[in-house]
Amino acid sequence: MARVLVGVKRVIDYAVKIRVKPDKSGVVTEGVKHSMNPFDEIAVEEAVRMKEKKLAAEVIAVSCGPTQAQETLRTALAMGVDKAIHVEVTGKDLDTLQPIHVSKILAKLAQDEKADLVIVGKQAIDDDCNQTAQMTAALLDWPQGTFASKIEKGDGILTIVREIDGGLETVKVKTPAVLSADLRLNEPRYATLPNIMKAKKKPLKKLTPKDLGVEIKAHQEVVSVEDPPVRQAGSIVPDVDTLAAKLKEGGFA
Amino acid sequence: MQRIYSSSLQKINQISQKCWKSTSTRVELTQVRYPKLKRGNYSVISDKHISTFEKIIPGRVLTSATDDLESFNTDWLRTARGNSSVVLKPKSTEEVSEILKFCNQQRLAVCPQGGNTGLVAGSVPVFDEVILNLSLMRKIESIDTASGVIVCEAGCVLEELDNVLREKDLMMPLDLGAKGSCQIGGNVSTNAGGLRLLRYGSMHANTLGLIAVKADGTVVDALNCLKKDNTGYALHHLFVGSEGTLGVVTKVAIQCPHVPQAVSLMFLGLSDFASVMETTQRAKGFLGEILSSCELMDLECADAVVQNMKLKLPLERMPFYMLLETSGSNAAHDEEKLNAFLEAVMNQGLVLDGTVITEPSRLKAVWHLRECIAEALLRDGYVYKYDVTLPAQKFYDLVPFFNDKLKEAGALRCCAFGHLGDGNVHFNVTSTEFSYKLLGLIEPSIYEWTSKHRGSISAEHGIGLKKRDFLKFSKTAEAIEMMRDIKQVMDPNGILNPYKDLGEARGHEARTTQAFSRTIPAGLQAREPKFAMPKEDSEQTALRTELENLISSIQDKQKEVNDANLADKCGDMGDAPKIRLATKKMLKGHINKVTTCHYSGDSRSNYIVQNRKLNYFLLI
Numbered sequence: 001m002a003r004v005l006v007g008v009k010r011v012i013d014y015a016v017k018i019r020v021k022p023d024k025s026g027v028v029t030e031g032v033k034h035s036m037n038p039f040d041e042i043a044v045e046e047a048v049r050m051k052e053k054k055l056a057a058e059v060i061a062v063s064c065g066p067t068q069a070q071e072t073l074r075t076a077l078a079m080g081v082d083k084a085i086h087v088e089v090t091g092k093d094l095d096t097l098q099p100i101h102v103s104k105i106l107a108k109l110a111q112d113e114k115a116d117l118v119i120v121g122k123q124a125i126d127d128d129c130n131q132t133a134q135m136t137a138a139l140l141d142w143p144q145g146t147f148a149s150k151i152e153k154g155d156g157i158l159t160i161v162r163e164i165d166g167g168l169e170t171v172k173v174k175t176p177a178v179l180s181a182d183l184r185l186n187e188p189r190y191a192t193l194p195n196i197m198k199a200k201k202k203p204l205k206k207l208t209p210k211d212l213g214v215e216i217k218a219h220q221e222v223v224s225v226e227d228p229p230v231r232q233a234g235s236i237v238p239d240v241d242t243l244a245a246k247l248k249e250g251g252f253a
Numbered sequence: 254m255q256r257i258y259s260s261s262l263q264k265i266n267q268i269s270q271k272c273w274k275s276t277s278t279r280v281e282l283t284q285v286r287y288p289k290l291k292r293g294n295y296s297v298i299s300d301k302h303i304s305t306f307e308k309i310i311p312g313r314v315l316t317s318a319t320d321d322l323e324s325f326n327t328d329w330l331r332t333a334r335g336n337s338s339v340v341l342k343p344k345s346t347e348e349v350s351e352i353l354k355f356c357n358q359q360r361l362a363v364c365p366q367g368g369n370t371g372l373v374a375g376s377v378p379v380f381d382e383v384i385l386n387l388s389l390m391r392k393i394e395s396i397d398t399a400s401g402v403i404v405c406e407a408g409c410v411l412e413e414l415d416n417v418l419r420e421k422d423l424m425m426p427l428d429l430g431a432k433g434s435c436q437i438g439g440n441v442s443t444n445a446g447g448l449r450l451l452r453y454g455s456m457h458a459n460t461l462g463l464i465a466v467k468a469d470g471t472v473v474d475a476l477n478c479l480k481k482d483n484t485g486y487a488l489h490h491l492f493v494g495s496e497g498t499l500g501v502v503t504k505v506a507i508q509c510p511h512v513p514q515a516v517s518l519m520f521l522g523l524s525d526f527a528s529v530m531e532t533t534q535r536a537k538g539f540l541g542e543i544l545s546s547c548e549l550m551d552l553e554c555a556d557a558v559v560q561n562m563k564l565k566l567p568l569e570r571m572p573f574y575m576l577l578e579t580s581g582s583n584a585a586h587d588e589e590k591l592n593a594f595l596e597a598v599m600n601q602g603l604v605l606d607g608t609v610i611t612e613p614s615r616l617k618a619v620w621h622l623r624e625c626i627a628e629a630l631l632r633d634g635y636v637y638k639y640d641v642t643l644p645a646q647k648f649y650d651l652v653p654f655f656n657d658k659l660k661e662a663g664a665l666r667c668c669a670f671g672h673l674g675d676g677n678v679h680f681n682v683t684s685t686e687f688s689y690k691l692l693g694l695i696e697p698s699i700y701e702w703t704s705k706h707r708g709s710i711s712a713e714h715g716i717g718l719k720k721r722d723f724l725k726f727s728k729t730a731e732a733i734e735m736m737r738d739i740k741q742v743m744d745p746n747g748i749l750n751p752y753k754d755l756g757e758a759r760g761h762e763a764r765t766t767q768a769f770s771r772t773i774p775a776g777l778q779a780r781e782p783k784f785a786m787p788k789e790d791s792e793q794t795a796l797r798t799e800l801e802n803l804i805s806s807i808q809d810k811q812k813e814v815n816d817a818n819l820a821d822k823c824g825d826m827g828d829a830p831k832i833r834l835a836t837k838k839m840l841k842g843h844i845n846k847v848t849t850c851h852y853s854g855d856s857r858s859n860y861i862v863q864n865r866k867l868n869y870f871l872l873i
Contacts, residue, residue, distance in 0.1 A: 015614035031514075035612035190520075190567035190608040190615075193599055 001057035002153075002175065004047045005110050006081065007102070007120035007132065008040040008063045010072040014125055024224045026095075027126075036072045039121025041079075043181040045188040046151060047119055048080035055153050058082045060113055064102050066090050070204060077199035078191035084204045085109065093209070093216040099127075101209070101216050103135035108212040110140060115176065117158075122147055122180040133180035143173035146180040280327050280334040281687070283379050283718070292380045293751050294812060295362040298339055302359060306341055309351045313389065315340040325384050328377045329370050329431075330636060332687070333718065335378030337364065342389045346464055346472055346503040349385070353501065353748075354470025356383060358820075362751050363468075365497040367407065367439030370431035372627075372638055375496050375717025376439065379752045387438055390503060396421055401509045402461060402478045407438020407502050423509040426453035430624035438502045444494030446713030448624075451674035452545040452580065457493050459508045465492045465500035468744035478506045491739070496715050497750045499743045513545070513580035515587045518616050519595070521607035522571035526649045528603045529573050533645075533673055535603070536577055539594035543587055546578035547674030551652070554626045554670045557683075561632040562625050567608045575673065576623050584611075626670050633665050633683035637695055641703045642677050642712040651680045654702065655695065662691055677712035700726045716754045724755070 012018065012027070013035040019028045036044075050056040061076035063069040064087040073084035087105055089097050110118050118140075123130035137144035145151070145160035149168070152159040162169045163182050191199075209216055237243045247253040284290060296302075306314045315322060317338040326335040343349045356363050364382040378384060390408035397403075398421050405414060412432040415425040427440060429447035439445075441463060444456045453459065462477030475489040492500050523529050529549060536544060552572050558564055568574070581587040591609065598604045610616055630636050643650070649669055656667045664682050671679040680699070684691055700710045704726040711720050711727070724733060736755055740747075 013613045015612075015617055033611075033613050035614065038614075187565065190610070192568065193595060193604070193607045193609070196609065197596075197599075 002050070002055060002116040003114055004050060004056045004059045004117045004119060005106070005113060005115040006040070006043050006047045006059060006061045006076070007106055007118070008044060008061055008072055008076055009037045009121070009124045010034050010063060010065050010069045011037045011124055011126045014038065020225055020227050024226060026222065026225050034068065034072075036075055037121050037124050037126075039123060039125075039181055039183070041121075041188040042183070042185050043119040043121050043179075044076050044079050044081060045186045046181060047117075048189075049186065050153070051080065051082075056117070060085060060115070062087065062106065062109055064089050064097065064105055064209075066094060073204060074199055075191060077202045077204075078196045079189060080195065081202075083202055086204060086206050087212070088206060088208050089216065096216050096218045098219060099129045099131040100135060100219065101214060102132050103139055104214045105209060105212055106132070106136045107139040108214065110136070110176075112212075117175060118142075118178045120178075120180050122182050130180075133178050137178035140176075140178065142176050142178050144178045144180075145171055145173050147182040148179050149182050149184040151179065151185070279323075280331045282336060283333045283374065283377075284336065286333075286687075290379060290752060293362065293747065294360075295382075295748070295751070296360045298361065298381065298383065302355075302361065303339065305355055306339070306352065309355070310341060310343050310348050313342040313344070315342070322384075325366065325369070325386060326377055328372075328374050330372055330374075330631065330638065332635070333374035333377055333379075335364070335384075336381050337378040337384050338381060340384040340386055342386050344389045346466060349387075349466045349501055349503050350470045350472050352385065352470075353466050353468060356748055357469045357746055360746055360748065360818075362748050363501075364750055365442070365501045367436035367442075368410065368431065368434040370435045371439065371443060371717060372640070372714045373711070373717025373719040375443070375715055375750070375753050379718060382751065385501060387436065387501075387503070390438075393417060394504070396423070397478070398423065400478070400480070401511065402506055403509055404476070404478060404504065404506045405437060406504050407436060407441075409437050411435050411437060411440060418509055419512060422512045424512045426459040426508065426510055427456065430627055437505055437507070441493055441505050442495060442497050442502050443715045444713070446672065446675070446677065448546045448548065448578075448620075448672070450672065450713075451547055453510055457490060460489060460493050460505060461508050462506040463489045463492060463502050464504040465489075465502045467500045468746065468749050473500060476504060476506055480508065491743075494715070496717060496754050498740060498754045499749065501749070514582045515580070515584035516545075516611070516616060517579045517587060517591055518610045518619055519575075519577040519579075519591070519607055520567050520610070520619055520622075521575045521577065521598075522568045522605045523573040523575060523603065524605055525572060529575060529649075529673070530645065531601075532575060532598050532603045535594060535598055539597065540577070540579055540590055543579040543581040543590060544577065544674070545580040546576065548576040548623055548671070549648070549673040549678075550574045550576075550623055550626060550670040551649070551668050553666045553668035554630070554681075555622075557629040557633065557666060557668070558622055558626060561629040564622060564625070566622065567619065568606050571605055576619070623670070627679075630666065630668075630681050630683050634685035635683065635687045637682040637684075637691065638714075639680040639695070639699055640671075640677065640712050640714040641680065641699070642675070642709040643703065643706060644708065645676055647706055647708075648673065648676060648678050651678065651699065651702070655680075655682070655699070658694055659691060662694055663688065664691055672712075675712070697723060697726075703727075718753050721752075721754055 011034060012029065013033045016033050021028055044061065047056065047059045051059050059081045061073055061081040061084045063073050063084075066089065070086050073086055077084055106118060106120070109115075118133075118136055120133050120136075122133070133146050134144060145158060145162065147163045148160045149163045150161035156175055158173050158175060158177055158179075160171050160173060160179065162171060163184065237246060244253065284292075303314060303316060315325075320340070322337060322340055323334075325340045326337055327333070341352055343352060353363065362380075362382040364376070364378040364384050366376050366384050366386045367388070369376045387406075387408040390406035391410075392406045393409060393414070394404040394406070396418065401423055403414065403418060403423070410433070411425060411427070411429070414437060415428075415432070418424055426449070427445055427447040428449050429435065429445060435445070441456050441460050446455060461479065462475050464476045465473045467473060473488060477489070492502055521532065523532065533547060536547060551574075552570060555566055555570070555574060559566060566574075579587055579591065595604075595607070595609070610619055641651075652667060652669050659667050659682055664684050666681070666683045669678050669680050671677050682691065682695060700723045703710050709727050710723050716724060733755065740755060
C-alpha cells in the first residue's frame with residue numbers, strides 16, 4: 001500500500017483584506033489571520049480519503065515555515081493525517097523561501113520517508129506560483145499529474161483527469177508520482193471534535209532545511225509590492241453612436 | 254406595414270409581460286387576502302399631489318404610470334402586497350420634512366420604507382399609502398474612533414456600514430441575516446435584534462441618538478453622540494422600535510464596539526433538547542465573558558438549507574445543531590477556555606460531535622448556514638413565520654405541540670431555530686402555497702400558547718401588519734391605551750404607517766376590523782376592567798345599537814360629502830380674541846333652574862353658566 005506525503009502551506013486566509021506594507025516590501029502579515037492554503041486542504045482530503053479506502057497505508061503532512069506552521073499541521077492531523085513534519089524556516093530565510101527550495105525539501109523528504117505519492121495543492125493563494133509540484137517531480141525524476149480533478153488508483157498506475165484550458169485531459173502515470181490538487185478534486189471535510197482531540201497526541205517532528213541538506217539561497221529579489229490600480233469609474237453613454245465614438249477615442253476600435 | 258408591425262410587436266410584448274408576470278407568481282394583494290381590512294379616511298393620490306412631490310424632490314418620484322413599483326409594494330417574505338402608485342425617494346431630512354408636512358396637510362397616508370426586509374409586512378403599504386423610501390439617504394457623516402460612535406443617514410445598508418467600520422477596527426453592534434439589504438434606519442425603527450444581541454445589546458442600548466421627522470413635518474433633533482446624557486426625556490427611545498408609526502428616522506448615532514481580536518465558532522451536534530439546555534448552561538459557565546452568540550437550529554432547518562440552498566453541513570444529520578461564537582481579545586486565552594468547555598461537554602456525552610472554526614473564510618461559510626435558513630424555508634413556497642420569546646425550558650416546545658396537526662393539514666416543514674441565548678425562537682411552518690386552513694390552525698393558537706407561558710408574541714420581528722391584532726396577548730389594555738395616547742399626540746391625523754402596530758387610529762376602535770383574530774377564548778379575558786359595567790337590558794342594547802348605527806351613518810354621509818375639513822376652511826381666519834375668564838357670581842340653587850342671566854353690551858363677550866351638580870356649562 002502506498003505511503004503518501006502531503007505538502008501544506010500556511011497562507012493569509014482568503015477572506016481577509018490584504019494590506020500592502022507602507023515600505024512596499026511586501027504585505028502585512030503581523031496579526032493577520034492565516035489558514036491552510038485551500039488547495040492544500042483539498043490535497044490533504046484526498047490523501048485521507050485514500051487512507052480510508054485502504055489505498056494508502058500512512059499519510060504524512062509536511063509544512064515549511066515559521067513556528068505557526070505547526071497550527072496548520074495540527075489542522076491536517078485533525079483531518080486524519082497520521083503524522084506531521086515541520087521544517088522550520090524563519091527570519092531572513094523565510095523571506096527568501098521560494099518554491100525551488102520547498103521542492104528540494106519535499107524531494108528529500110519523499111526519499112527519506114519512502115513515499116510513493118507526493119500530493120500538494122496546485123498553487124498557493126499568496127504567490128500563485130504553481131511550481132512546487134512540477135519541480136519536485138523533476139528533482140525526483142517521477143511522473144507528474146498536475147491540476148488533478150479526479151484520481152483513480154490502478155495496479156502501480158494512477159489514472160488522472162486533469163483540468164486544462166481546453167477541457168479535461170486524462171493521463172496515466174506510473175507510481176511513484178507527484179500530483180497537484182485542483183479545485184474540483186473533492187470538498188475538504190471539517191475537522192470534528194474527536195479528531196481534534198486525537199490530533200493533539202499524533203507525532204509532530206521538527207527539522208531544519210540544513211538537516212535535509214537544503215540551502216535557502218536567494219535566487220531572486222523582490223523589488224516592490226504595490227496595490228493593483230484603483231478601478232476607474234465607468235461612464236454611462238446615451239446611445240450607440242457615442243459608444244462607438246468613445247471606443248475609437250480609446251483606441252479599441 | 255410598419256405600423257402594423259410595431260403594433261403587433263407591442264401586443265407580443267404585452268402578452269409576454271403578462272405571461273412572465275403570471276409565471277413569476279405575483280403575490281396576492283393584501284387587501285384581497287384580508288378583506289376585513291378597511292381603507293382609512295385618507296385622501297387619494299392625484300396629479301396635483303404628484304406635481305407637488307416633483308417640486309420637492311425633482312426626478313425622484315416614481316409612479317406606477319412610468320415605473321415598476323412591484324418590488325416596493327411587495328414584502329420580502331412574499332406574503333403581502335400593497336397597491337401604492339407613488340414611491341418617493343428623498344435625499345435629505347429637509348426633503349422628508351417637506352414631504353410629510355404636505356402629506357399631513359393633505360391627509361395622505363405614508364408608508365416609510367428602508368430595505369424592505371421586515372418579516373411582519375410592516376414595510377409595505379396595505380392599500381395605496383405613499384411609499385417613502387429612504388434608500389438614497391446613504392451618507393456616513395462621521396466615525397469617531399475614540400468613542401466608537403458612527404453618525405450616518407437612515408438609508409445606509411448594515412453590511413456596508415460594518416465593512417467601513419472594520420477598516421477602523423470597529424464593528425456594528427448588530428448582525429442579522431438580512432444585513433446585505435437592511436438599512437440602519439429600519440433597524441432602529443424596528444429595534445432589530447439579531448445574532449449578537451446576547452453580547453452587544455439591543456438597538457435601544459446602542460442607539461445613542463437620532464433625528465426623526467414627525468408626521469407634521471417637524472424635525473425632532475435628538476441626535477446625541479454621548480454615552481451619558483440625562484437631560485430630560487430620552488426622546489430617541491420613543492422612536493426606537495416604533496416601526497415608523499411615530500416618526501420617520503432619518504439619521505442615527507450608533508455606539509459601535511471594538512472588533513474582537515479572536516473570534517471562534519463552534520458548530521455542535523446534539524441528540525435532544527435537554528442536552529441543548531445543559532450545553533448552554535455549560536457554555537455560559539466556561540465561556541461567559543467571551544460568549545458572543547448562542548444559536549440553535551433543528552434538523553428540519555438543516556435539511557431545508559441542504560436541499561434548497563445546496564449547501565453542505567460540517568456534521569452528519571443530527572436532531573439539533575448549536576452555533577456558539579466567542580469573541581475575545583486574546584486567541585490563546587480563548588482557545589484554553591474553548592478546550593476546557595469542549596472537553597467537558599464531550600466527556601459528559603452532551604455533544605455528539607462538533608467542529609471549531611477560527612479562519613475568517615470558514616467562519617463566513619458556517620454562519621451562512623444559519624443565516625440563510627429564512628431564505629431556504631422561503632424557497633419551499635410559503636412561510637408562516639413566528640418569532641416568540643419563551644422561558645428557556647420551553648424554547649423548543651412549540652414544535653412538538655404543532656407538528657402532527659400541521660403536517661396532517663399539509664404543511665411541508667414545521668421547524669424552529671433561533672437565538673437560544675436570548676430565549677427567542679423563530680417557529681416556522683412551510684407549505685407549497687398559502688393556505689387559510691393552515692393559518693387558522695396556527696393563529697391565534699400560537700399566541701394563546703405563548704401568552705399562557707408568559708412569553709412575548711413578538712421577540713424581535715415587531716408587530717407590523719401581521720401581529721397587530723395579537724398585541725393584547727402581550728400587553729395590557731392600559732398599556733395599549735397609553736400607546737394610543739402617544740400616537741395621538743405624535744400623529745393626530747394617523748398618516749404614518751396606518752393599519753399597522755396599534756391598528757386603527759383612536760376613535761375608530763369600535764369599527765376596528767379584526768382581520769386576523771378569532772374570538773378570544775374565555776380563559777384569556779383575564780384582564781378585567783377596573784369598574785364592573787352594569788348589566789345591560791334589551792332596551793339599552795337596542796338604544797345603543799340605534800345610536801351606533803346613527804353615528805356610523807352620519808360618518809358615512811360625512812365621508813360621502815367630504816368636501817372640506819376644518820383646517821382648510823379656518824386656516825386663513827384670524828385668531829379668536831383672547832378669553833378673559835372672571836367669576837361674576839357663584840349661583841347656588843335647585844338643579845334645572847337658571848338662576849341668573851346677564852346681558853352683555855359687547856356682542857363678542859359671552860357668559861358661562863356652570864351647573865356643578867349636573868356638570869355642564871351654558872355658553873350664552
